Amino acid sequence: MSPTADLVVAENALELRGITKTFPGVLANQSVDLTIRKGEIHALLGENGAGKSTLMNILTGLYTPDAGKIFIHGKEVHIRNPKDAIASGIGMVHQHFKLVEELKVYENIIIGWKEQGWLLNQPVLVKHIADLSARYNLPVDPNITVRDLSAGQKQRVEIIKMLYRNMEFLILDEPTSVLTPQETEKLFVYLREMKTQGKTVIFISHKLNEVMEIADRVTVLREGRLIRTMDKDQTSPKELARMMIGREMETIAKIAIDKEVRREPVLVAEGLTAKGDEGQVALKGVSFTIEKGEILGLAGVSGNGQSELAEALTGMRPLEAGTVSLNQKEIKGATLHFIQAGISHIPEDRIGTGSIPSFSCIDNVILKSYRKPPIRRGWTLNHRKAEEIGGRLLKEYDVRMSSPNTPIKLLSGGNMQKLILAREISCGPKLIVAVHPTYGLDICAVEMVHNYLIQEQKRGCAILLISEDLDEILTLSDSIAVIYKGEMTSKKHRNDWTIETLGCAMMGIPYQTEESADVTN
C-alpha cells in the first residue's frame, strides 16, 4: 500500500458483481455486488444463514456461483476451484481450521505449495517459516504437531499458511469464535499489522462489537442479499444491528434470580475422572455441585474436557473414578439409569447424539417416553398415541416442519433444537446438561432456547450450561466455573467474574496484569 493511499481514492482490489447462488430450496446469495478496497479491513456482517460463508466459499472456489462475475484489480477472473482462488491470491482462514492435526506445523504450511520442490528439506523450511512468523509477529513453533496447539495457535498457523503463499486477500471466517478475549485482542493486533504490510483483510463476523473495533468498512448481509456497505465511522452498532436482523433488536431481559427457590444441592459430582476418545485423561478429578434452580455456566475453550464432562454426567462415558449423585442418590451404570433419575441432555451434536437423523420428528420427540404407557402397549408401540402425544409436543414447542413424519435431518438447526428441547424438557428433568445449546442458531432461535432454559430454572431445575459463548454464559448463569485441561475452577457468583479473569482462567494462567497475561508462547 502506498503511504498516500488514505489521501487518494482507494483502489478497488476485489469486486463481486451480481453473485447468485442457490442450493436446493435455498437462495443463499441473491445478486450480491461487493467491493473490497486494497489494504482495508472489510467486515462482512450478518446472521447465521445470511449468506456470508457461501459468498466467501465462492471466492475461495469451494462453490461455483450460478451467476455473477468476480474482478480482481479490474480484471475478470474465473474461480472454479481452490487452485484458481490461490492463484488469484485469495486465501481463507476457515472457522473450522483446515489443518491436518496429525502433521507438524511446517508440514501443514507447505501442503500444496507450488514452489516447493519434491524433496522436503526440514531445517530450511523451519527456518523460513520462523522468519516469516517473526516478520509478522505471529509466534509459532514450526516443529510442533498441530494436534498439540491451542485454538489461538492453530489460527496463527492458518494465517502464516496464507502469508507463506503470499496471498493478497485474507478472508477470516468468524475468527474469534474459538478464541478467548485476550487471544481476540492479539488477533486484532496481527490483522492491523498485516494491513500495514499491504494485505487486504475480509473479516466475517456476527459480533457487532468486534466489527466496530477492527473494521474500516462494513458490509451487512441479510437473507442472502447485500443490505449496504458503509464506512465504520459513519454507522453505529445500533444501525448495524437493525440492518442485520431487519428489525430493532430486543435486549434480552436480564434474569431476576428467583431467591424464593430453596437452595439445596441437586447434583453433586465428586472427583470425576474420565478418559477422552483418544485415550488421554480428559477429566482430572472434577468436583462441583449445582443447586436447585441454579444455572451453572461452564466456560472454557473447546476440547478442555467439556464434552467428556457432559457425557460423564449423562452416563454416556464411563468414569475411571468419582461419583455422580442426584438428590443424594448415586447414579451409575447404563445411560438409562441417568435418564430415569431425571437428567436431561441437550447434546453438542444435534444430529449424531441428539437425534436419529432418518427417524421422523414424531419418533424423535418420543424417544424418551416410548418405554412407558400410554405409548407403550404391552411389548408393542401405540402409534396413534405416539402421534397424538408427539404431535402435541411439536406444536407446543413450535417446531416447524412440512409434516410430523418428516425425517428430522431435513429440519433447520433451530427447529431441530426446539424438537430436542421439547423431548428433554417435557419429561420434567431435575438436571439439564446443555452443551452449546445455541451454537449456529439465529438470533430468534437463540432467544427461544434461552427462554426455555430460564423457564426450567424457575421451575427449580438445576442446569449445567456448557458454552463457548461468554456472552451467553454471562447472560444466563447464576454462577460460573471454568474448565481447563480437564480441571475445573471452583464456581463463583457471576458478578465475581470479569471478562479478563474468565479469559485468564480459560487459558489456565493466573490473572495478574495486562503484561503478565501475555500468551504468545
Place this chain on the structure above:
Amino acid sequence: MDLRTILWIIGMGITAGTPLLYAAIGEVLAERCGVLNLGLEGLMLMGAITGYMFASLTGDKWIGILAVIVISALLGAILALLMVTYRTNQVATGIAFTIFCTGLSALIGKPYIGVVATDTFKKIRMPFLDGVPMLKPIFEQDILVYIAVILCIAAWFFVYKTKAGLHLRAAGDNPATLDSLGVSVYKVRYIYTIVGSILAGIAGAYLSLAYSPSWIEGMAAGRGWLTIALVNFALWKPQNTITGAYLFGIFYALSYRLEAMGIAVPSYFLRMFPYVLPLVILILVSWRAKQKGSIAPKTLAVPYLRGSK
C-alpha cells in the same frame, strides 16, 4: 531345534513374507490416502495368473512382470473409478471385486494348470557365503526379495520426506484441507489406489513365478486378506511392513516345518496358525488404539466429496 533349523526357518519366512511385503507396502500407501482397498486378494490372483501366463507364453519372466504391472494398473484404475469417483462403499466394492477376480483368474488359468513355465525367479547363488553355509538360507534369495526390501525403504522415504508423500498423508487424514489448498484429492487417491494395485499384482506374480512356480486356482490362499491385517499391525507406517511381513512369513514356515518334524499336533491346526495370527493382531491393535488413541488415517474408507463433511 538347532541354529541351522532356525536360520532355515527365518530364510524360508523371508521368502514366504515377500508377497505380503509387496502387497502391504501398496496397501499402506492406499490406506494412508484414505482408500481401503479390499480387492487385494483378487488383485493377487489376477497378478499370479497374468504373470504366469505371460512368462510361459514368452518364456521371459520379466515380460510376465511387465504384463502384471499393466493389467494391475488397469484393474486399480477401475477400483479407483468406483471407490473414488463414484464413491461406492469401499468394503462392498473390494469384496465384490475379489469374488469377480477369483472367478476370472480361474477361468483364464484353466489351460495353465500343470503347464511348466520355463523362466521363473531363482534364488541367487552367493559363492562368497560358501564359508558360512548357515547364512545361505537367509541371504540367498531371488531378486524380487531384494527389490521388496528396497521398495520398503523407498516407501518410508517417500511418505515422510517428499512433498508428494506429504500430500498423500494429508489426503487420508484431512482431504478437505488438501482440497482447499488446491491439491486434487481425487488425483492423489487415484494414484495410490493404482500403485497399491500394481504392488498387489506383483505380490501375486511372486507366488506363481518365484514362491511356488506354477498356477493353482485360488493360490493367493487368503494372503490378500492377511495383508489387510498386516497393515493394521504396521500401524500404517511403511517402514513397519517389513517386520510384519517377515513375521507372518516365519509363522508360515514354522507351521510347515513343525508339520514335517512330525509334531503330534494335527497338521490342519498348524496350518491354521498364520490365519489366527491376524485376529490376534487386530485385537492387539484395537486395544492399543483404546489406550493411546487410534492412528488409523482419519478418513480411511470415507469417500471425499467437496463441500460435504
